[in-house]
Amino acid sequence: MRIPDLNSLYDAGSRLLLESTVRVGVTGLRRAGKTVFVTALVDNLLKAGRLPFLDVMSSGRFQAARLRPQPDPDVPRFDFEGHLAALTGPDPHWPEPTRGIGQMRVSLRYRPESALKRTVQPMATLNLDLVDYPGEWLLDLPLLRQSFAEWSTQTLDLAARPPRDELSASWRGWLATIDPAASAEEETARRGAALYTDYLHACRRADTLLSLIQPGRFVEPGDMKDAPLLTFCPLQGGPRGRGSLWALMEERYEAYKTNVVRRFFAEHFSRLDRQIVLIDVLGALNAGPAGMADMKRALELSLEPFRHGSSGWLDWLFGSKIDRVLFAATKADHIAAHQHAQLRALLDRLVGDARNAIRFEGAQVETMAIAALKCTESVVTEHEGRQLRCVRGIPVGRDRPTVLFPGEIPEDAEAFPPGRDRPYNFLPFRPPDDLGRDPRGLPHIRVDQALQFLLGDYLT
Amino acid sequence: MTERDTRNASKGWVPPMELDLDRAAPVPAEEETALLTGSGDPADLLPAPATPVRTTRRLGRWLFGALAALVLVALGFDTADLLARAFATSLALGVLVALLAATAGIAGVAMLVTELLSLRRLRRIEELRAEAGRLEVDAPGGRADRFAGSLVALYSDRRELAPALARVRDHVTDAHDEHEVVRLLDREVLSPLDRAAYQRVLRASRDTAVATALSPAALLDFAVVLWRNLKLVREIASLYGARPGYVGSLRLLRRMLANIAVAGVTESAHHVAVEALGGSLAAAISTRMGQGVINGLLTARVGLTAMHLCRPIAFGPDNRPSMNRIRKELLSVPKQVL
Ligand SMILES: Nc1nc2c(ncn2[C@@H]2O[C@H](COP(=O)(O)OP(=O)(O)OP(=O)(O)O)[C@@H](O)[C@H]2O)c(=O)[nH]1
Numbered sequence A: 001m002r003i004p005d006l007n008s009l010y011d012a013g014s015r016l017l018l019e020s021t022v023r024v025g026v027t028g029l030r031r032a033g034k035t036v037f038v039t040a041l042v043d044n045l046l047k048a049g050r051l052p053f054l055d056v057m058s059s060g061r062f063q064a065a066r067l068r069p070q071p072d073p074d075v076p077r078f079d080f081e082g083h084l085a086a087l088t089g090p091d092p093h094w095p096e097p098t099r100g101i102g103q104m105r106v107s108l109r110y111r112p113e114s115a116l117k118r119t120v121q122p123m124a125t126l127n128l129d130l131v132d133y134p135g136e137w138l139l140d141l142p143l144l145r146q147s148f149a150e151w152s153t154q155t156l157d158l159a160a161r162p163p164r165d166e167l168s169a170s171w172r173g174w175l176a177t178i179d180p181a182a183s184a185e186e187e188t189a190r191r192g193a194a195l196y197t198d199y200l201h202a203c204r205r206a207d208t209l210l211s212l213i214q215p216g217r218f219v220e221p222g223d224m225k226d227a228p229l230l231t232f233c234p235l236q237g238g239p240r241g242r243g244s245l246w247a248l249m250e251e252r253y254e255a256y257k258t259n260v261v262r263r264f265f266a267e268h269f270s271r272l273d274r275q276i277v278l279i280d281v282l283g284a285l286n287a288g289p290a291g292m293a294d295m296k297r298a299l300e301l302s303l304e305p306f307r308h309g310s311s312g313w314l315d316w317l318f319g320s321k322i323d324r325v326l327f328a329a330t331k332a333d334h335i336a337a338h339q340h341a342q343l344r345a346l347l348d349r350l351v352g353d354a355r356n357a358i359r360f361e362g363a364q365v366e367t368m369a370i371a372a373l374k375c376t377e378s379v380v381t382e383h384e385g386r387q388l389r390c391v392r393g394i395p396v397g398r399d400r401p402t403v404l405f406p407g408e409i410p411e412d413a414e415a416f417p418p419g420r421d422r423p424y425n426f427l428p429f430r431p432p433d434d435l436g437r438d439p440r441g442l443p444h445i446r447v448d449q450a451l452q453f454l455l456g457d458y459l460t
Numbered sequence B: 001m002t003e004r005d006t007r008n009a010s011k012g013w014v015p016p017m018e019l020d021l022d023r024a025a026p027v028p029a030e031e032e033t034a035l036l037t038g039s040g041d042p043a044d045l046l047p048a049p050a051t052p053v054r055t056t057r058r059l060g061r062w063l064f065g066a067l068a069a070l071v072l073v074a075l076g077f078d079t080a081d082l083l084a085r086a087f088a089t090s091l092a093l094g095v096l097v098a099l100l101a102a103t104a105g106i107a108g109v110a111m112l113v114t115e116l117l118s119l120r121r122l123r124r125i126e127e128l129r130a131e132a133g134r135l136e137v138d139a140p141g142g143r144a145d146r147f148a149g150s151l152v153a154l155y156s157d158r159r160e161l162a163p164a165l166a167r168v169r170d171h172v173t174d175a176h177d178e179h180e181v182v183r184l185l186d187r188e189v190l191s192p193l194d195r196a197a198y199q200r201v202l203r204a205s206r207d208t209a210v211a212t213a214l215s216p217a218a219l220l221d222f223a224v225v226l227w228r229n230l231k232l233v234r235e236i237a238s239l240y241g242a243r244p245g246y247v248g249s250l251r252l253l254r255r256m257l258a259n260i261a262v263a264g265v266t267e268s269a270h271h272v273a274v275e276a277l278g279g280s281l282a283a284a285i286s287t288r289m290g291q292g293v294i295n296g297l298l299t300a301r302v303g304l305t306a307m308h309l310c311r312p313i314a315f316g317p318d319n320r321p322s323m324n325r326i327r328k329e330l331l332s333v334p335k336q337v338l
């Protein structure tokens, strides 16, 4: 009876030794492609047929991957099966925008590379923990650094400028009729919050891809629908006395910060080991200069914790644990393959600041153009005596493929050359048919290289 | 048509638009089929590398050619003479001599052809390496598939590489750029070959070390070392697909002498001796042993240089073979022998 005990003890010991866990943060603004990325990543790991640039695969040391129970039982599970079914089913479609948080764990079994490790246990395990959440919530992060007055000024300023001025007209009209110094009425607060929320919803619907939507829970409340915490909105003017509407709103704003934002980030961001930041650069190009500027601002805000000089609160928020950060331009399958280098260069320019800051903090940074789910092929066609490289795929809402020349990102010049009003047109493509029958996993672009950068050193 | 051509063909800007579905072809059509069938002949796929004209070498070639032709003519006359005389003596003898002459002629031609073929293979590998280098530096677009086609063609008759080649064919998509295709081929196809080659180098250098240490006469071990080195070079070259003939091996050896620095092998024999003998146990061992270790190290260098020269894609900084393991192995030889 003793010997099995010893054995299991040995097992437990070596599991402790060789079972490691890595938490990868999948960060991105709304519609950046987080959900699709996590789904494609997990599917590819499970099927292990399309990851030639992941060293553990190409050296033949990879054994298998399995879904395991997630570490935090109180967090909803990421609906992997549901999303995969949507993408690979008979009528392939994209997953719905994410409404709440979801977590998942994949365990990878592999043979360690070093002979020393192999003598302790021939098989090692890496638990990969992933979290998906609505992209809107990411922009709550910069609120932590702003007082109510600062945030109000900034938001009002933004709302008065095109393209948002029209969307915010009724809310701003209401603002003009009230006096922030007047005594606080719950009714007024509710009305203001409702109008402000309408404005945010309008921003979200706008076809110029407006990213800057704060606070995130107003549009994606998750489990806090109608909570009093969500009944405030920015007000004009400076701080007012006690009992005023201003004071009430400020109090709720602060409560939102402590109870919602801080909690969310402390629970899900502070323990990350690696980070991938997904950026829908092409979506911003599609939306034109206004959309691009908006995304740039939103990015700057959400990457602010990475900025040099703010490492104090970076440490508080992220620990100083994150030692690799990957910026990825998503949906690279919207452009022909020869344009990937330009896309990456554009991304480089977009995140240059943050990248330097992260390097300065001692973490490794990389940029890539990726597609979690490759929906198109690159093709050449002739147009007015000229060879054009295009993409071929089935646009969402149609059932016949089309050949699209989406416009080309210039190599060195500005992304929006003057005098051309719509230089890009990236149609959304739907997932290809019959993905479910491919035993190799979802087709992708460079997800394996992303994985190698993020996890390669764990899998040695 | 490369990307650059596309841009230059017309400065006119093309607005985003949808185009005729039926006129579009996958990029780049003809090369992709080459990749898929593995039937690209590098001789016509790859542009010939520009060779600098060297007059002295050309003169040498003329001299050699003329001499060879003279010898051939003389041989022809002699043979004809011989035949005539043999037939004059007796018919049986004439037939015998004719048969011998024919056999010699056919064998000679066959040998010449195989030598030429092997030389071509060697040159093909060199061209591939140059092309891979060019692809690494600037990616002109659409050339990687050609490269892949040529490499696949080089190894298409190798049974043991079939799974790796199939994997590459499976993995390469239209979204990979030239850099990635080259890296993929490097990882999937060449790194198993590297491992095998390294094993052979290891074995050969142990062989020479032990043989030198045990051989009774200096002349004998010189012969053994020479023979083992030649064998090693041919083994490695065949492993990477060069299968050199005699002329090919000679050419390789000549290249190696010129290139011995490639493997990071800048030290002289003196340096090697210091390295081998300066170690803790080296002083204690006999000169024979020391000689063995030195010969082993030299063999290893020859082997590694051969690997560098025969590999269709040059080694990168993180996969170049290192002397370290060989060195360790060799320093343990004296203990084993004693
Ligand atoms: N062609 C293509 N489209 C993609 C890809 N990834 C995402 N998309 C498109 O982008 C949309 C948004 O992707 P999601 O993964 O749902 O984005 P998200 O970041 O989870 O968005 P939220 O849940 O709203 O935060 C999808 O509906 C697709 O239309 C991709 O790899 N290729």
Ligand SMILES: [Mg+2]
Binding pocket: A034, A035, A036, A096, A097, A098, A132, A133, A134, A135
């Ligand atoms: Mg989502």
